Amino acid sequence: MSDAVTHEHHHDAHDHKPTGMGRWLFSTNHKDIGTMYLVFALIMFFVGGAMALVVRAELFQPGLQYVDPQFFNSMTTMHALIMIFGVVMPAGVGLANWMVPMMIGAPDMALPRMNNMSFWILPFAFAMLLGTFFMEGGAPAGGWTMYPPLITQLGDGFPFLIFTVHFLGISSIMGAINIIATVFNMRAPGMGFMQLPLFVWTWIITAFLLIASMPVLAGAVTMLLTDKYFGTSFFIAAGGGDPVMFQHIFWFFGHPEVYILILPAFGIVSQIIPTFARKPLFGYVSMVYATAAIAFLSFFVWAHHMFTVGMPLAGELFFMYATMSIAVPTGVKIFNWIATMWRGAMTFETPMLFALAFVFLFSIGGFSGLMLGITPADFQYHDTYFVVAHFHYVLVTGAIFALMAGAYFWLPKWTGHMYDEKLGKIHFWISVISVNVLFFPQHFVGLAGMPRRIPDYSVQFTEWNMISSVGGFVFGLSQLLFLWVVIKCVRGGREATEEVWEGARGLEWTLPSPPPFHTFTTPPQVDEAVAHS
Amino acid sequence: MLYRNMKHFWSGLLSLLFLFGATVARAEYGLNMTEGVTPLSRNIYDLHMTIFYICCAIAVVVFGVMFWSIIRHRKSRGVVAAQFHHNTTAEVLWTAVPMLILILMAIPATKSLILIESTGDADMTIKITGYQWRWHYEYIEEEFGFFSSLAPESNAARQLKSGIDPNEIENYLLEVDNPVVVPVGQKIRFMTTAADVIHSWWVPALGWKRDSIPGFINESWAIIEEEGTYRGQCAELCGRDHAFMPIVLKAVSEDEYYDWVGEMMVLTMDAEAGADRDWTLDELLEKGEKVYSTFCVACHQVDGQGIPGAFKPLVGSPITTGPVEDHISTVMNGVPGTAMAAFGSQLTDVDLAAVITYERNAWGNKSGDVVQPSAITSIR
Numbered sequence: 046m047s048d049a050v051t052h053e054h055h056h057d058a059h060d061h062k063p064t065g066m067g068r069w070l071f072s073t074n075h076k077d078i079g080t081m082y083l084v085f086a087l088i089m090f091f092v093g094g095a096m097a098l099v100v101r102a103e104l105f106q107p108g109l110q111y112v113d114p115q116f117f118n119s120m121t122t123m124h125a126l127i128m129i130f131g132v133v134m135p136a137g138v139g140l141a142n143w144m145v146p147m148m149i150g151a152p153d154m155a156l157p158r159m160n161n162m163s164f165w166i167l168p169f170a171f172a173m174l175l176g177t178f179f180m181e182g183g184a185p186a187g188g189w190t191m192y193p194p195l196i197t198q199l200g201d202g203f204p205f206l207i208f209t210v211h212f213l214g215i216s217s218i219m220g221a222i223n224i225i226a227t228v229f230n231m232r233a234p235g236m237g238f239m240q241l242p243l244f245v246w247t248w249i250i251t252a253f254l255l256i257a258s259m260p261v262l263a264g265a266v267t268m269l270l271t272d273k274y275f276g277t278s279f280f281i282a283a284g285g286g287d288p289v290m291f292q293h294i295f296w297f298f299g300h301p302e303v304y305i306l307i308l309p310a311f312g313i314v315s316q317i318i319p320t321f322a323r324k325p326l327f328g329y330v331s332m333v334y335a336t337a338a339i340a341f342l343s344f345f346v347w348a349h350h351m352f353t354v355g356m357p358l359a360g361e362l363f364f365m366y367a368t369m370s371i372a373v374p375t376g377v378k379i380f381n382w383i384a385t386m387w388r389g390a391m392t393f394e395t396p397m398l399f400a401l402a403f404v405f406l407f408s409i410g411g412f413s414g415l416m417l418g419i420t421p422a423d424f425q426y427h428d429t430y431f432v433v434a435h436f437h438y439v440l441v442t443g444a445i446f447a448l449m450a451g452a453y454f455w456l457p458k459w460t461g462h463m464y465d466e467k468l469g470k471i472h473f474w475i476s477v478i479s480v481n482v483l484f485f486p487q488h489f490v491g492l493a494g495m496p497r498r499i500p501d502y503s504v505q506f507t508e509w510n511m512i513s514s515v516g517g518f519v520f521g522l523s524q525l526l527f528l529w530v531v532i533k534c535v536r537g538g539r540e541a542t543e544e545v546w547e548g549a550r551g552l553e554w555t556l557p558s559p560p561p562f563h564t565f566t567t568p569p570q571v572d573e574a575v576a577h578s
Numbered sequence: 579m580l581y582r583n584m585k586h587f588w589s590g591l592l593s594l595l596f597l598f599g600a601t602v603a604r605a606e607y608g609l610n611m612t613e614g615v616t617p618l619s620r621n622i623y624d625l626h627m628t629i630f631y632i633c634c635a636i637a638v639v640v641f642g643v644m645f646w647s648i649i650r651h652r653k654s655r656g657v658v659a660a661q662f663h664h665n666t667t668a669e670v671l672w673t674a675v676p677m678l679i680l681i682l683m684a685i686p687a688t689k690s691l692i693l694i695e696s697t698g699d700a701d702m703t704i705k706i707t708g709y710q711w712r713w714h715y716e717y718i719e720e721e722f723g724f725f726s727s728l729a730p731e732s733n734a735a736r737q738l739k740s741g742i743d744p745n746e747i748e749n750y751l752l753e754v755d756n757p758v759v760v761p762v763g764q765k766i767r768f769m770t771t772a773a774d775v776i777h778s779w780w781v782p783a784l785g786w787k788r789d790s791i792p793g794f795i796n797e798s799w800a801i802i803e804e805e806g807t808y809r810g811q812c813a814e815l816c817g818r819d820h821a822f823m824p825i826v827l828k829a830v831s832e833d834e835y836y837d838w839v840g841e842m843m844v845l846t847m848d849a850e851a852g853a854d855r856d857w858t859l860d861e862l863l864e865k866g867e868k869v870y871s872t873f874c875v876a877c878h879q880v881d882g883q884g885i886p887g888a889f890k891p892l893v894g895s896p897i898t899t900g901p902v903e904d905h906i907s908t909v910m911n912g913v914p915g916t917a918m919a920a921f922g923s924q925l926t927d928v929d930l931a932a933v934i935t936y937e938r939n940a941w942g943n944k945s946g947d948v949v950q951p952s953a954i955t956s957i958r
Binding site for chain 2: 107108109110112113114115118181182183186187188192194195197198200273282283286287288289322323324325326327328329330331353354355358361362365366369370372373376377379380383384386387388389390391392393401404405408409412415416419420421422424425427428429489490492493494496497498499500501502503504505548
């Protein structure tokens, strides 16, 4: 590749792209669909982030300054739904769309039309969800966990919430089937399962989790719908139903969902650390098995989200032991990443900085997770800001940081331009400092007794909440810098080589940057050295 | 380049520490879990600290190795990357050692849990029922009960843009009208349930929280060792005013406790009296306003206008200006599928008559209707 601006003219005759809106609306190209997923996730990141800022603004000091408590509850609820289903999941699928075919030497996803549909469901589903703000009764305010009976008090937005969840489930399941079909059938000759890059492995496992857990959520919300409108009593105590049963069903979906969010992040970090340590990934086989073990165990720990509902002692003990055991495979992954760094020759470009921050801060979230898994202590921690701190450490400095790392890592491959390294590093340092100012004090207020999901608090929590809000606004606004780096990189910049990074290994780095519209139309021959980084 | 990054890092860390120091000097606030005042809470606190220290020790080792590597194994120092990619001994070790540590943690945790679940042999029982948004306490042996709601001072200050500084209110959001009173040194069994949605009863000083769930009764226990006032809050999201249903628990000596029980029983008898006599409009309005400001104001607001889109207005509404029977039925039975609760089981006949009369004659509603307690009694 030579001139970045006119690169399209250099491709061979087969590389013509459709033009206009049709290119995007009717796209069956994994790269274009991947781009749409990523752009959608980025837009929703700012929508969900704006809601978080409303929350942090209201919590800056005690008393109610800006919003009604009901609207506050809508903010926390919608923030969670958008960040989980509209940001982390679509961003993960977007990266998979872009990278999985290129990593396994396939020309495209196995089911390209379904790929188009699974993306285009999303904007409509979220338009419907956001539309509830303008309905009688307002947007969902019962928490993203939708516990009955509270959630059934929602007004006209209720059926729209349920149908949004159904659509998101359909979209995710189609995406998951597509990834499995692609990896199982379209690997280049010579690429066995144990030669797959770890990012591909984590996505296969994630895809199976999606297929196993999303229908369970669909069932649970359908029962909510019939309870409200069709006279059933699945979860209504007065009719012989059981409100706790919803929580069991929800978290049977919800815990695997947690790993749906974080496993692709593990995959991204497992690509990045070996690249910048210039050393092969340590313990590839144990990484694969540890990921599978985490996924398997995730189906047996759901009740740790609901220790306080009053379970029999035997149940509490079982779920405590099962939860603690997840620390073992998770520890193995952390140790493997550190062993990969050990005696490497590291450089610290932005993707590596985000990946290292991920290892460090995700581990902090892991420690608080282990503490939360200890049932007796959870009787104090549960539903406090300690929990809020915990899951934001694993989801923001975990999942989101890994996605940021992935974006910086692959942007040069996608666009053919190097991003602005200086701006990238500034973005990293502001983010990593502010995110800790934002979430670390929440451990303290949580332990000191501040419940979560409250718009107002007693005055002894003021100082930490102020600090947290300052961190929140700095973190939120600094993400505009990321947006600018991405736009700048798409528009131009130093030309990227095929390999982009000195230590990069794998099929995707043998393609030009940016790759032509169609790649690997003839499958490449894979040897062990190229297969995984 | 790297040197500059490190400088960024240290200056960031320093400014954080500075911020930390400044706030420490300025105010009193918690950093850690309370030790509490019961054997259970101390047990849980010790467990919490044990796990915390173990996590810290692991963190020091793991992050120590990581930062050592980050500092030493960098390309700018001219190192050449090794190419090893597995080591069976290390991998077995770092699987087995964490397992052992986890087992060490699980032993005290199991012991605690067995203790927490030992709810038998209680000296007395209090049944706690969560309502949107207040608590009801029922003393099973003494056969009396009462509602406990957010104190009026806090309630006034917590309204949107109230203009009242929360710092001026004593125990802002942690004060109630009727605290729950218990004796020290007795094993108290708490039974938690709920009338509408799920709540969670939590006083940190007792060491636990327990969900109160409609249709279920959960059991927990405490032996409070020190006299004092202990405060807590609802911990499970229960709708708009989830943040505004605090708990105040007063632990007193046994003598004081029995005095208080005596007073409460007299009050209960007084409240039940009066249901069979005729009340004047003024009497009903005065009582009705009090009931309204405890039970109705959170949704329908002081001016009866409700909250557009969320809670219906009472001013000029078809319920408050229509037939009296429909009004009584709505208040007593609630509206299923909405936040309008069934107050028939929560309020006495006098309270119901008073609040309905009030609603029909307050704000712009001038029906002049008087609903007598006997009218409610006849419907029940």
